[in-house]
Amino acid sequence: MNEMSYDVLRMITAEHVDALASGATLLGSGGGGDVTLGSMLLRRMLLEDEGAAAVPVVGAEELAADALVVHAGVCGAPDVLAERLVDPDDCAQAVEAVVAQIGGRLAAVGVIEIGGLNALMGVVAAARLGVPVIDGDLMGRAFPRLDQATLTIAGHHIAPMAVVGPLGDTVVVTRSSAAAAQALMVSSAAAFGGAATLAMFPAAAGTLVDHGVRRSLSACVGLGRVFLSVDGDAPADVVAERIGGRLLCEGRVDQVRPRSGREPGSITLIDRRSGSVVRVDHMEEYLAVTIDGRTIVRAPEVIVALDHRARCPIRTDEIRFGQSVVLATLSALHPWPPEAVEAVGPVAFGLHLDEPVP
Structure with a gap:
């Protein structure tokens, strides 16, 4: 993959939302959930009186080494989200818990x-x-499980963890293994109607x-900006090259x-240029691409599927x-160590493939 340069963010404003959403969709590798309502919510907060007109962005290295950072997000069924x-307020309540x-x-x-x-x-x-948002994340893309976060792989704890439902109901887990934390997160979201906020x-x-994963927020916005600027009539190879x-x-x-x-699905395509048979294995995200029986790319690299005409990313559930x-x-934003393959590679999803062909 060609290296794509990007500007380091110092703040997120309403002008960044479209690029952030676009880049996040690409880095979702076909999963990670629909960004539409999230982008609408963030834009409204930044334009109206829901919050500040800009959210400061800081690198972890810019803070004191012992400064407290809590990670926030949502979980649940994609259709509910x-x-x-x-x-x-639910996001804030989870972090505060x-x-x-x-x-x-904080x-x-x-x-x-x-x-x-x-x-x-x-954000x-x-x-x-x-408070500021960290210019980074814990996966460098989208993954479905908590044991696939860089901190978990490095031996750090997930808990304390808080899951907040839409009526303010809150589950707080003070201590947990990664497997138990995953199960508690999923079951709590189900109890709250299929989706919840969490910290x-x-x-x-x-x-x-x-x-x-350092500076990935800047990379995401930069990727989104480039993708949105590509001419809709540009050939597919040009689109791929422009986004690195x-x-x-x-x-x-x-x-x-x-x-x-827990059994992965697959999509089979016929390459119109070469006639090759292409198989894409997937769970929530695209996991591997095999062409004529040879594995070409596999997770944690990011696999992007684009609508041929609209040039918009397609999630696994939209194929x-x-x-x-x-x-x-797209190459992974994070240089995963070899020992992480069992956690973030296809084998973590029950796929046993040969080594990718360069």
């Missing part, structure tokens, strides 16, 4: 994952609380310098096999038989 507008367990003063809010809806929800929480991963800024990616395939969807429980699709890949 796409229809239920989140209350910013974690701070109450830790003690001390210095900033962190983003859990820079892919999908949660890229915006961390929403920071805006409501009147977790309280961490010192110095810990984020060592183990967080690599074109994999242009073709028609020939088969859709939905995921079943349909007969659809014309452009596939491209």
